[in-house]
Amino acid sequence: MTELQAGQDGEALSAPRTEARTQRARYLDVSIALVAFAVLAMLPLFFSSKALLDFVIRCSAFGLFATSLNLLVGYTGMISFGHGMFFGLGAYGYGLIMQRTGVPIPVAFVGTLLITAVVAAVIGAICVRLKEIYFAFVTLAFQMLIHSTILSWTSLTGGDQGLRGGIPRPIFLGIDLANHVHLYVMSCALLVLGLLLMRQIAQSPFGYTLRMIRDNATRASFIGIDVWRARLTIFVLAALFASTGGILMALFVSGAYPEFAYWTISGEGIFINMLGGVTTFLGPMVGTVLLLILNDTVTRLTEYYGIVLGIVILFFAIGLRKGLMDFVVEWYAQRRHDAGERG
Amino acid sequence: MAARRNGCFPVDLDALTGCLASPACLVTQTTSGLIIGMLLFLVAVGLTLIFGVLKVVNFSHGAFYMFGAYFAMTAYQFTGSFALAMLCGAAGTALLGLVFERVFMSRVYGADVLMQLLVCYAFVLIFDDVVRMVWGPEFKSMGMPAAFQVMPLLIAGGVVPPYYLLLIGVALTMAVILGLGLSRTRIGKVIRAAAHNPGMVSALGINTGLIYGGVFALGGMLAGLAGALAAPVRSLTPGMGFSVLIESFIVTVIGGMGSILGALIAALLIGLIRSFGSLGFPLFTEGLMYLFMVIVLVARPTGLFGKEVA
Secondary structure, X not given: OOHHHHHHHHHHOOHHHHHHHHHHHHHHHHHHHHHHHXXXXXXXXXXXXXXXHHHHHHHHHHHHHXXXXXXXXXXXXXXXXXXXXXXXXXXXXXXXXXXXXXXXXXXXXXXHHHHHHHHHHHHHHHHOOOOHHHHXXXXXXXXXXXXXXXXXXXXXXXXXXXXXXXXXXXXXXXXXXXOHHHHHHHHHXXXXXHHHHHHHHHHOHHHHHHXXXXXXXXXHHHOOOOHHHHHHXXXXXXXXXXXXXXXXXXXXXXXXXXXHHOHHHHHHHHHHHHHHOOOOOOHHHHHHHHHHHHHHHHHHHOOOHHHHHXXXXXXXXXXXXXXXXXXXXXXXXXXXXXXXXXX | OOOOOOOOOOOOHHXXXXXXXXXXXXXXXHHHXXXXXXXXXXXXXXXXXXXXXXXXXXXXXXXXXXXXHHHHHHHHHHHOOHHHHHHHHXXXXXXXXXXXHHHOHHHOOOOOHHHHHXXXXXXXXXXXXXXXXHHOOOOEOOOOOHHHOOOOEEEOOEEEOHHHHHHHHHHHHHHHHHHHHHHHOHHHHHHHHXXXXXXXXXXXXXXXXXXXXXXXXXXXXXXXHHHHHHOOXXXXXXXXXXXXXXXXXXXXXXXXXXOHHHHHHHHHHHHHHHHHHHHHOOOOHHHHHXXXXXXXXXXXXXXXXXXXXX
């Protein structure tokens, strides 16, 4: 069910039934998440291919990042061109904490999220009041500021070489992340949990406040919504999930590189959202899988990756004018509508 | 962001104060700041014009700068004439801009900003790869034309290559022509009217498609001219447009979107920040620009000379 339909159905129902319905929808989300996790976690039992597991891990990292960006772009109408900075921040924060302090992994995880929250709150406080195109470019400038800080602070970050020498992966709670299968299951768990949490945010009353701000910020503020605070809240929340994606990436490659904080990560995030579609919750996830497959195939076939990717983007932006999931959902709705008229 | 006061962060304030005390160094740094600023102005003013009239943020504007440089280099290698090289750089990118606007950008007017950014993002990727295909991925250099291989001028003990003066002169001339052209001529008035109310302009029997194409071509030409002027003093590489693009965005945002005077002043400020910042903060020069932009935006969200726009 798309969010649009859910919203329309919800309005038509009386309050208690809506309550029951959202409750039921929540159980449905949780069960879908559990089934998805079970299927993903059982994959290594049937397929021993390391490449496949690597692919799913990369999908988890970028999927979390892209879906969190959709909370801003699709749900709130805030086109951030610097969301990748939190991806990079997650990777560097986690890598540095692990390399320098030797605390257990969960502590480093929480510590990284705390740092991200503080940085995102400061940057967000400056950015979220700006109008769309200014917001896009000021976030981009902050991204470049963080990128050039990483490049220039060589003694801390290793400069353009990145964080090298590997990130230690001590065993905690019997989980050994140096083991490939453990790492795989862990990233699947983080992905599913992250998606579930973001879904809850999107479907909550706060999530509908965000949609309202996207559609008409002035009206939202007239009926007493603190637009600035709501935007800042979602900016920080989205940053946390993007940072989680960055942590996963750092765990996967056992390092952190300046490219993780470069603007192209943000550009790819926007493109993933476009590719998959911003009107459905899982659109960005579909986009992530598509882009990674495209990426892997094209780089194998030609060195001119940019031309191929560019043409695909043009096809979606000018030809289709919407993402794949949007297209599928609309096509399905149209078909159901036609069938209803006929019969 | 956090804890920048860490002692190992590279800061060399002695070099900066030392330079400020010496007239020779002051002259050298100011001229190098001026040429950075002037090149940026040429790119940024095209960006700001296109935004002002078409309400489109041309994210692929850096590619025009890049093409201008490559066109100029090729023309110079074939003809050996510096003037022809400049002409080729400017005319080639003007044509490219016209085609790009009519064939692709005109399809996404009125679509949301995301769509416009994506079309441009696609062309950033495509153009970079086209340059890589045609000219190769390695660094290229056009070389200083023979006419300018003369003794550098000495001003207060500071060395100023004559080519720098030409570059500054050309950019300033363009600024004056643009400023007067937009405010005094009929075409300029039509362009300003189209920026204000395209529907009314087209109802008066003026072809707005032609104006849009023309403004885009003009913007592309200015960026291409900047690239051509930069070709003798910078190295050419695919992707060279992107850093220029980001900097000219900073310039337009600081100066105020749509303001030519704002672009000029902001470009010169950024140029000076870059040239003097490279002495005091050798590794954090770029960071200084972003910091400056953030400070301006916090104080004035529409930029120094920007009007309140929707």
